[in-house]
Amino acid sequence: MTRSTPGRPRLSNADIVDLTSWRHELHRHPELSGEEHVTAERVQEMLRPTYPDRIVTGLGGHGVAAVYDSGVPGPRVLLRAELDALPIEETGTPPYLSLVPGKAHLCGHDGHMATLAGVARLLGRKRPERGSVVLMFQPAEEDGSGAARVVADPRFGELKPDYAFALHNAPGLPLGHVAIAEGAACCASRGMRVVLSGRTAHASQPETGLSPMRALGRLMPELTGLSHGAPGTDPDFTLATVCHARLGEPAFGVAPGRAELFVTLRTLTDARMSDLVDRAEAAVQRAAASDGLTVEIGYHDVFATTANDAKAVRIVTDALDELDLGHDAGLLPLRASEDFGRFGDGPHLAIFLLGAGEGRPALHNPDYDFPDELIEVGSRIFMAVLERVNEAEDRAP
Structure with a gap:
């Protein structure tokens, strides 16, 4: 009562x-x-x-x-x-x-x-x-x-x-x-937006373009692989969640020249978030450089x-x-x-x-x-x- x-x-x-x-x-x-x-x-x-x-x-x-x-x-x-x-x-x-x-x-x-x-x-x-x-x-x-x-x-x-x-x-x-x-009480998080840019080509001659397909395919498991632990038991908890991916345009005659990836990064502390951002950005830069792509990285929905x-x-x-x-x-x-x-x-x-x-x-x-x-x-x-x-x-x- x-x-x-x-x-x-x-x-x-x-x-x-x-x-x-x-x-x-x-x-x-x-x-x-x-x-x-x-x-x-x-x-x-x-x-x-x-x-x-x-x-x-x-x-x-x-x-x-x-x-x-x-x-x-x-x-x-x-x-x-x-x-x-x-x-x-x-x-x-x-x-x-x-x-x-x-x-x-x-x-x-x-x-x-x-x-x-x-x-x-x-x-x-x-x-x-x-x-x-x-x-x-x-x-x-x-x-x-x-x-x-x-x-x-x-x-x-x-x-x-x-x-x-x-x-x-x-x-x-x-x-x-x-x-x-x-x-x-609540984790830090932020939405990471990655844009990989190459060069389109005719679908019959993909070798004349520069496709971000392979880089996008490598990045999704590499970024989610940064996840670690659970927030209630591990102070170093990190979680990377792929929320959206897009490759090229919905067309059969064009080999893609652009890819977009949305990933949510999540940690228990702000200090740990800074470290996770550094590692995620390094992975993105490596993937882009390996295929000669240019890259843009931006952040949205940033929570401390x-x-x-x-x-x-x-x-x-x-x-x-x-x-x-x-x-x-x-x-x-x-x-x-x-x-x-x-x-x-x-x-x-x-x-x-x-x-x-x-x-x-x-x-x-x-x-x-x-x-x-x-x-x-x-x-x-x-x-x-x-x-x-x-x-x-x-x-x-």
């Missing part, structure tokens, strides 16, 4: 109905990374009745930040949710199915927004005792650019927190169970490691203990990446996984859907965390 803290507001049944309905409306109208202008407007409409002391819009693109200030000196705490959806056709059958072809909230960001909107309602009724809270609705998490752009926005300097917390729903964990641990700070983790686990919510390391560290770590330059930071239930479709599956029950649970955890921050400050020497 959950213990209650006197004076801490709780979401009412009417709140939960409203927030659930709002989540469903977000689900019907997904927007991709960098396109979230309507979603941002919906967030602002939801926030206004909670009377934040300040709303900052257009952060790092379409980001929205709501500030709730106690008026008493104290720590500034940032809580983060994401605005963006995925470029995937939804195949589930909820009554609030995505109305946008080829786009859907299949990572649960609609639920994260609803959870933070629940916190906004509670802060609107009772400000923090000390310091301030920044509710950050961040754009473009899925492509790794959003948090970096928010942090680079000159206005973020006025919002920079002392503590930063986020949750992510996690199918595969029991509903409401939390996974949290100190250290690396998200690492949990010991002090922030203790705050979360103390809050979970108070709420009688089970927790352990669970699925951490994840192979997946998360750009929340970009907020960790200075503040104490932690992200935790909130169980979405066992036997559910995985994140990014075309039939995944966020469990509405987590809106209230997540909001309650965040409110307990906010109280624990002040307690942690009192304990500090």
